[in-house]
Structures are given as structure tokens and as C-alpha cells.
Amino acid sequence: MEKECIISRLSESIKTTSRIDNELFTEYNVKRGLRNEDHSGVLVGLTKIGNVVGYEKLPEGGLKAIPGRLIYRGIDVEDLVRGILAEKRFGFEETAFLLLSGYLPDKEELAAFSNMVHQCMPLTQKTKMNILDLEGQNIMNILARSVLEMYTFDENPDDTSRNNLMRQSVDLISKFPTIIAYAYNIMRHSNQGRSLHIRFPKENLSVAENFLYMLKGGYTALDARTLDLALMLHAEHGGGNNSTFTVRVTSSSGTDTYSSIAAAIGSLKGPLHGGANLAVVSMFNHLKENIRNWKSVSEIDDYLQKMLRKEVYDKCGLIYGIGHAVYTISDPRALLLKEMARDLAREKGREEEFAFLELLEERAVENFMNFKGNKVNKRVCANVDFYSGFVYEMIGLPSEVFTPLFAMSRITGWAAHRIEELNFDSKRIIRPAYRNVGPEKKFIPMEKRGQAKV
Numbered sequence: 001m002e003k004e005c006i007i008s009r010l011s012e013s014i015k016t017t018s019r020i021d022n023e024l025f026t027e028y029n030v031k032r033g034l035r036n037e038d039h040s041g042v043l044v045g046l047t048k049i050g051n052v053v054g055y056e057k058l059p060e061g062g063l064k065a066i067p068g069r070l071i072y073r074g075i076d077v078e079d080l081v082r083g084i085l086a087e088k089r090f091g092f093e094e095t096a097f098l099l100l101s102g103y104l105p106d107k108e109e110l111a112a113f114s115n116m117v118h119q120c121m122p123l124t125q126k127t128k129m130n131i132l133d134l135e136g137q138n139i140m141n142i143l144a145r146s147v148l149e150m151y152t153f154d155e156n157p158d159d160t161s162r163n164n165l166m167r168q169s170v171d172l173i174s175k176f177p178t179i180i181a182y183a184y185n186i187m188r189h190s191n192q193g194r195s196l197h198i199r200f201p202k203e204n205l206s207v208a209e210n211f212l213y214m215l216k217g218g219y220t221a222l223d224a225r226t227l228d229l230a231l232m233l234h235a236e237h238g239g240g241n242n243s244t245f246t247v248r249v250t251s252s253s254g255t256d257t258y259s260s261i262a263a264a265i266g267s268l269k270g271p272l273h274g275g276a277n278l279a280v281v282s283m284f285n286h287l288k289e290n291i292r293n294w295k296s297v298s299e300i301d302d303y304l305q306k307m308l309r310k311e312v313y314d315k316c317g318l319i320y321g322i323g324h325a326v327y328t329i330s331d332p333r334a335l336l337l338k339e340m341a342r343d344l345a346r347e348k349g350r351e352e353e354f355a356f357l358e359l360l361e362e363r364a365v366e367n368f369m370n371f372k373g374n375k376v377n378k379r380v381c382a383n384v385d386f387y388s389g390f391v392y393e394m395i396g397l398p399s400e401v402f403t404p405l406f407a408m409s410r411i412t413g414w415a416a417h418r419i420e421e422l423n424f425d426s427k428r429i430i431r432p433a434y435r436n437v438g439p440e441k442k443f444i445p446m447e448k449r450g451q452a453k454v
């Protein structure tokens with residue numbers, strides 16, 4: 001049988017054999033997406049790393065929407081960011097230290113940690129050569145493959161003792177910027193015929209500066225400060241976000257660090273999660289072309305309603321960068337990124353675009369509520385991905401690195417959660433249940449099987 005024919009036959013069969021009726025989820029009280037009826041997450045674990053707050057649970061039942069807060073190891077991320085900005089320092093290394101250790105470093109500890117990160121940034125010759133060899137269009141996939149290959153070059157890859165996990169974590173945090181910068185340059189070289197630059201990380205530069213240096217050679221102080229801030233904001237988001245939960249699930253089986261982190265990279269790539277920063281940029285470009293008057297509320301509303309009805313754009317019915325599993329009134333990261341976007345737009349003469357994006361945010365929230373009506377009893381807001389791509393674009397970063405930048409920051413949270421998952425006394429493999437709702441069938445000998453397959 002031809003390959004296409006058998007694929008189409010298999011595909012046709014799953015229309016019925018893999019389809020689960022919606023009513024069954026209600027009948028068996030299955031928490032779709034591990035979410036309660038009121039959209040809050042099902043409680044599946046405990047952590048001391050991050051806290052994501054978007055609502056209060058009312059004693060009489062139901063949720064009260066409140067402005068979002070994000071806490072890293074007990075410290076409000078807004079205070080962390082504003083505190084570091086006030087002291088005119090780079091903050092990503094400090095954030096990584098805080099997340100890994102649970103406390104803020106003193107001057108000496110921070111210097112030693114930053115120094116160690118810097119020393120671990122260069123790639124082994126083999127990893128470098130492997131990236132050169134890895135063909136592909138997507139840096140998230142190249143990153144995952146490079147991480148998997150780091151297993152081969154690690155002399156002690158499967159040891160899950162605390163010291164070894166910490167060593168591997170620092171190594172991954174340090175090497176992500178190098179892998180991403182090299183992967184981008186190699187991709188540009190192979191796909192666009194551009195000169196290949198493999199720059200060795202420089203001493204005494206922050207992670208943000210080193211990344212910009214390795215990626216494109218030149219950068220301004222403002223570019224580096226902006227990137228550093230974005231890295232601080234994306235570092236951690238509790239145990240329940242899709243990629244961190246992936247780390248917790250895979251770590252609970254006792255697998256090695258590289259397998260677990262590669263899985264998380266795969267999860268983050270999805271357009272409903274970290275990949276939304278890229279999806280927002282594509283959507284924004286589409287809207288810039290398809291909405292003639294960027295100030296017209298009625299024209300914008302009309303188009304967004306068509307998007308929600310799956311009539312235009314990618315026909316998925318989604319407005320990217322809007323909505324969140326936890327946040328209701330606001331995502332604190334989006335507020336800070338919006339501030340950054342506004343300032344940068346003024347500096348770069350892109351205020352008209354910023355004003356359009358800001359109006360889109362307002363209209364998207366309004367239109368979502370009108371579209372869903374009483375069906376969804378929940379407020380939505382812009383999430384972290386709504387403004388990040390616009391910010392990255394304004395500091396001259398190519399869209400290919402937008403989602404990898406998320407990974408470059410979130411590796412800190414992933415590492416902290418992996419260590420936590422493997423370090424509590426009463427740990428247990430994560431293994432929830434799936435109820436089988438398919439019929440039982442008898443085995444049919446080959447010669448008695450007819451054409452009716454299902």
C-alpha cells in the first residue's frame with residue numbers, strides 16, 4: 001500500500017477512535033487541562049520557588065479577580081526588578097542565584113557566581129561542531145538537540161545528587177546563550193548566505209551583554225539593559241506552567257537533567273506557551289496590514305470578532321498574547337514590558353505602532369468578553385508575550401531568537417524546580433489516571449478480519 005494511502009486510512013480511522021465526546025469529561029468529573037470548573041488549577045504539588053497570584057478563592061466558592069503578582073523565592077518580582085534598576089546593575093545573574101539558592105546573594109557571592117557562569121559559557125569543541133552540523137529552521141529544536149547532546153559530553157550525566165544537579169544547572173544556564181547565539185549565526189549563514197560569526201564570550205560582561213555580543217557583535221547599553229530586564233521577568237513562573245510541569249513530571253521518573261530540560265524546551269515552543277511571543281509578532285504584522293485605520297475602534301473590533309469566530313488570520317479563534325491560566329486583571333510582567341515598550345517606542349520613533357498595539361490590547365480584552373459572554377466567567381488580560389516581541393524587535397533582535405530567549409531565562413526556573421522535585425523526602429513518581437472510555441473488543445484472527453476496522 002502507498003505511504004499516502006495508509007496514512008490517510010490511519011488518519012480517517014482516528015476521527016472516531018481518538019475522539020472523546022465533551023460530555024464524558026463532565027460525566028466522569030475529569031478536570032480538563034488539570035483545571036477546576038472555575039478555571040483555577042488543580043492543586044498537584046508544593047513549592048518554595050515561585051508564586052503566581054491572579055485571584056483570591058472566596059469562602060462561598062468562586063474566584064475574585066485581583067491584580068497579578070509574581071513572587072520569586074518570597075520576593076515580589078516588581079520589587080526585585082525596580083531594586084536592581086535603582087542600583088544600576090544587571091540582574092539576571094542575581095535572579096538565577098536567588099532562584100537556585102532561595103536567598104539574595106551578597107556582593108562576594110554574586111561576583112563568584114557571575115564569574116562561574118561566565119567561565120561556563122564557552123561550548124566544548126564537540127558541542128560547537130555539533131551545532132554547526134545541526135541543520136534546521138527552528139532554534140528551539142536546535143537548542144533541544146544540543147541539550148540532549150550535552151548528556152554525551154557530561155562525565156557524570158545520570159547522577160541526581162544535589163551537587164551534581166547544581167553543577168549541571170549552572171552549566172545549562174551558562175551555555176544556553178552561547179548555543180542560541182551560535183545556532184542563529186549558523187542558521188543565518190546556511191539559509192541566507194551571510195558571513196559566519198562564532199564569537200567567544202567576553203570576560204566581565206553580563207549574560208545579557210554577552211548574548212548580544214555573541215549574536216551580533218555590537219549593541220547599545222540600552223539594548224543590554226532592556227534584555228537583562230526581560231530575562232529577569234521570564235525566569236520563573238511556579239510549578240504549574242506547562243514547561244516547568246514538564247520538568248517536574250519527567251524529573252519524577254528519575255531521568256537525567258538533559259532529557260528533562262529538552263522536554264521542557266519542546267513544551268515552551270508551543271504557541272499557547274512561550275511560542276506565543278512569536279505568534280503575537282506574526283499576528284501584529286497581519287493586523288498592521290489588514291486594518292487600515294489603526295485608530296478605528298470599530299474596524300479593530302470587527303476584525304477581532306472575525307478572528308474569534310475563526311474566520312480570518314490563522315483561523316484558530318485565538319488572540320495571541322491575551323489570556324492566562326492564572327492572571328485575571330493583569331500579568332505584572334506584561335505591565336513592566338509595556339512600560340519598556342512605550343519608552344523604547346518613543347526613543348525609536350515607533351509610537352504609532354505602540355499606540356496601535358496598546359489599542360489592540362484593550363479591544364482584544366473587551367471583544368473576548370463580549371464574544372464569550374456568560375460562557376466564560378473569567379476576566380482576561382494581556383500576558384507576558386503580548387509586548388515582549390515588540391520590545392525585542394526594537395532592540396534589534398531577530399524573531400528567530402524570541403522564544404529561545406524565553407528558554408534562556410526560564411532555564412533558571414526549570415533547574416530550580418528539577419532540584420526541588422528530586423530533593424523532597426516523600427517524593428513519588430507523577431502518575432495521574434486516565435479513564436478508558438473505549439469499548440472492549442475480542443481479538444479477531446487475521447483471516448476473519450473484514451474491511452470494517454472500528
Ligand SMILES: CC(=O)SCCNC(=O)CCNC(=O)[C@H](O)C(C)(C)COP(=O)(O)OP(=O)(O)OC[C@H]1O[C@@H](n2cnc3c(N)ncnc32)[C@H](O)[C@@H]1OP(=O)(O)O
Binds near residue numbers: 317385
Ligand atoms: C508564557 C505563557 O505561556 S503566557 C500564555 C501565552 N499564550 C497565548 O498568549 C495564547 C493565547 N492565549 C490562550 O490560548 C489562553 O489564554 C491560555 C492558553 C494562555 C490559557 O488558556 P486557559 O487556561 O484555557 O484559559 P481560560 O481557562 O481562561 O480559557 C477560557 C476559554 O477562553 C478561551 N481563550 C482563552 N484565551 C483566549 C484567547 N487569547 N483567544 C481566544 N480564546 C481564548 C479558551 O480557549 C477557553 O475556551 P473554552 O472554554 O471554549 O475551552
Ligand SMILES: O=C([O-])CC(=O)C(=O)O
Binds near residue numbers: 052273
Ligand atoms: O503560567 C503559565 O501558565 C504560563 C506563563 O505565564 C509562564 O510560564 O510564564
